[in-house]
Amino acid sequence: MxxxxxxxxxxxxxxxxxxxxxxxxxxxxxxxxxxxxxxxxxxxxxxxxxxxxxxxxxxxxxxxxxxxxxxxxxxxxxxxxxxxxxxxxxxxxxxxxxxxxxxxxxxxxxxxxxxxxxxxxxxxxxxxxxxxxxxxxxxxxxxxxxxxxxxxxxxxxxxxxxxxxxxxxxxxxxxxxxxxxxxxxxxxxxxxxxxxxxxxxxxxxxxxxxxxxxxxxxxxxxxxxxxxxxLDLATVPSGPALPPPGQRIALAQDAAFSFVYPHVVAGWRAAGAELVPFSPLADEAPPDDCDCCWLPGGYPELHAGPLAAASHFREGVARFAAQRPVHGECGGFIALGATLEDAGGVVHPMLGLLGHETSFARRKMNLGYRSARLLGDTPIGLKDSVVRGHEFHYARVVAAGPDEALAEVSDGIGNLIGPSGGRRGNVTGTFFHAIASETG
Structure with missing residues (x-):
């Protein structure tokens, strides 16, 4: 060879x-x-x-x-x-x-x-x-x-x-x-x-x-x-970077939600999971025959009006979350919150499945590696497991809401940042993108 x-x-x-x-x-x-x-x-x-x-x-x-x-x-x-x-x-x-x-x-x-x-x-x-x-x-x-x-x-x-x-x-x-x-x-x-x-x-x-x-x-x-x-390549096999969060994963995919690491979805597929795309901007809901809904990062701040008006999407995610897990990363986390203030200062209602409010008008850049100890069982890992990832966004949380934190987060060199993200019932979300479990 x-x-x-x-x-x-x-x-x-x-x-x-x-x-x-x-x-x-x-x-x-x-x-x-x-x-x-x-x-x-x-x-x-x-x-x-x-x-x-x-x-x-x-x-x-x-x-x-x-x-x-x-x-x-x-x-x-x-x-x-x-x-x-x-x-x-x-x-x-x-x-x-x-x-x-x-x-x-x-x-x-x-x-x-x-x-x-x-x-x-x-x-x-x-x-x-x-x-x-x-x-x-x-x-x-x-x-x-x-x-x-x-x-x-x-x-x-x-x-x-x-x-x-x-x-x-x-x-x-x-x-x-x-x-x-x-x-x-x-x-x-x-x-x-x-x-x-x-x-x-x-x-x-x-x-x-x-x-x-x-x-x-x-x-x-x-x-x-x-x-x-x-290439001097080792031959030690590895499992997926993150365990599949379900057998059939409803994955939001359009101009508002598009940031998914190729190695993550490839690992899910290799582990036997099926990904079923849907488009919030086309007012589509996560299919009912899926057992997890994943809202990835992207640019909801550029599409806040259409997302707020997408009633079928909004009702479908709420119905899905009543029985099955829904997870959002970065842009997906923004969409799961109560409101989003766009660059022009207009406040738009979001899904309201978590209580935080975010603003793109009052920008603050957040950038860097993140190490997250999970505070409960979530689609990205079980309680007390550690996930490594990355955060890069300009939107900021202007009201934290009443939800429990998803994780205790540190930066790449171990400095404690504090509680991050939110979880309520079957709904979880965070600003950081999970790249791999610490042992994966």
Missing amino acids: TVPRGLIVGAPRSGSGKTSVTIGLLRALARRGVRVAAAKSGPDYIDPGFHKFATGRMGVNLDTWSMAPPLLDTLAASAADGADLLVIESAMGLFDGIDAAPGRSGAASDLARRYGLPVLLVLDVSGQSRTAAAVAHGFATFDPEIALAGVVLNKVGSERHRSQAAGAIARAGIRVLGSVPRNPDMALPERHLGLIQASELAGIEAILDGLADVMEASLDLDAILAAARP
């Missing part, structure tokens, strides 16, 4: 152009007939959607902080199965993680070290030239266990600019494997939680083909393929 090869696309920081380079590279290689797969380091659930469109294969997250090593290795092996090349896109800067046990920081460098993969370093050289060589040299020497495959210069302003930066990097003994011209048309559209999701972009195929055209003209694809190394 052929061992798949891999590499990591990294950068010094967010905003360097990693995602544009990655998805353009993925599509360019796929057009060549390379069986290419992709993964995203860290908890970002938007980029794997772009990876899926670029490769035709489901994307996956590989998060060294949230995922126990057996689960991490199982997901990496599954992502690479049947592929010639696995490309892992870094989150933030290559070495950006948190203080944690060795190999569990959440940084992409953990994956490079664990799987023996080289790094294709994307350098935004706008506003600099020869200084780029100092940055590249720092990456090449910072961690002796991590090798650079080479450097891609991004946002190059002219041939003279390219020559100065590339020449200095080459003299430092580091290969330059491409240079991408400055091009504002390469920017992907964004909103408050990051990129607009690939599934929402009507012109996604044209965007991907355009980026692939740029990468074919700008990168040495043959050299990049040759620089990839065989």
Whole structure:
């Protein structure tokens, strides 16, 4: 059996152009007939959607902080199965993680070290030239266990600019494997939680083909393929990241509720569960023949009016919750509450199955890893079990309501945050997204 090869696309920081380079590279290689797969380091659930469109294969997250090593290795092996090349896109800067046990920081460098993969370093050289060589040299020497495959210069302003930066990097003994011209048309559209999701972009195929055209003209694809190394994969099997919350799971899926980690639903299906999608924005209720309803994260704050007016959805979820579990994460948690104040200050009634009130007008960013000890049996785990996850939202709770807390939550380095979420009867919800049980 052929061992798949891999590499990591990294950068010094967010905003360097990693995602544009990655998805353009993925599509360019796929057009060549390379069986290419992709993964995203860290908890970002938007980029794997772009990876899926670029490769035709489901994307996956590989998060060294949230995922126990057996689960991490199982997901990496599954992502690479049947592929010639696995490309892992870094989150933030290559070495950006948190203080944690060795190999569990959440940084992409953990994956490079664990799987023996080289790094294709994307350098935004706008506003600099020869200084780029100092940055590249720092990456090449910072961690002796991590090798650079080479450097891609991004946002190059002219041939003279390219020559100065590339020449200095080459003299430092580091290969330059491409240079991408400055091009504002390469920017992907964004909103408050990051990129607009690939599934929402009507012109996604044209965007991907355009980026692939740029990468074919700008990168040495043959050299990049040759620089990839065989993945050093363990074979320890793992169960699902989270136990299925039911045999048939009614899963809200539309523009308001769309943030579901691919590895979570894949694990549910592998464990024998069936997912039945329904659309709150189309005023659909969770099907009565399901035994759990899951409201994922998304953008209810952008659709508060239609959700408030969706009477069939509202009545159906209330009827479902009278007998069976209903769980909401982030956006789903917002929808389970009493009210939501939108960006314009208009207050809309939500499902009212929990008592909290949230506001998007009075914004406060919440971002970071979360470790949650569950205070009761819930769809994400049993009482006193610990679930690791991530929180990223701008809405804030302006009235807590009378419900019992779902969990006692700490941040990624163990600082106690306090009670989080709510539970009432069969209804549970929280702002954090569960990624894996601590032992999973």
